Amino acid sequence: MPVSEARVRSFRVGDTVTLNGTLFGIRDRTQIEMFDRGRATRFDLRGHAVIHTAPNVRKVVPTETFPAGYAPICIGTTTSARMERFTRPLMEQYGVRMVIGKGGLAEGSQAAFAELGGVYLAIIGGTAALETTWVEAIEDVDLDDVNPESLWKFRVKGFGPLLVGMDSHGGSLYREVANQAQARRADVLASMGVKPWLS
Secondary structure (H helix, E strand, C coil): CCCCHHHHHCCCCCCEEEEEEEEEEECHHHHHHHHHCCCCCCCCCCCCEEEECCCEEEECCCCCCCCCCEEEEECCCCECHHHHHHHHHHHHHHCCCEEEEECCCCHHHHHHHHHHCCEEEECCCCCHHHHHHCEEEEEEEECHHHCCCCEEEEEEEEEEEEEEEECCCCCEHHHHHHHHHHHHHHHHHHHCCCCCCCC
């Protein structure tokens, strides 16, 4: 990290990605502060990935091991859907290239990925303990008055593999799964002699 637009546009749904270097943690309140209340961050997010998280941390004396004065206890990922409206401004105003979360995002984010060059990276729910082992340190923190929904700067190594769930070419694993489920549902209902509702 950081990565170029060209590199991100080379990713396709189904690819796996593992991150090294800087990863920024962000959540609902963080983005409300940034985009609804006009607060700027001192961090340079251009070309970086953000992960939807509000980590469980412990305040400690700053040291070389804990440069920000926080020890990571559990850094898990939260559901992305409620942060849908922030994808485009994160990309347009701050240059974010990748969003990591659970459950996918909607068509507005898909359009932003296509127009601006970005991807959504999916992580499996319930893996917070494992994710925490991929975080080498909490290097810095901004907007810390909304802790734990601060803007976190993590140093990561081998963070992943993460699955490309949405790409910049219109591909969406979530749409594919939904379409397949609807098709299977129709087949099952037909096999039972159930006719579809007509409107």
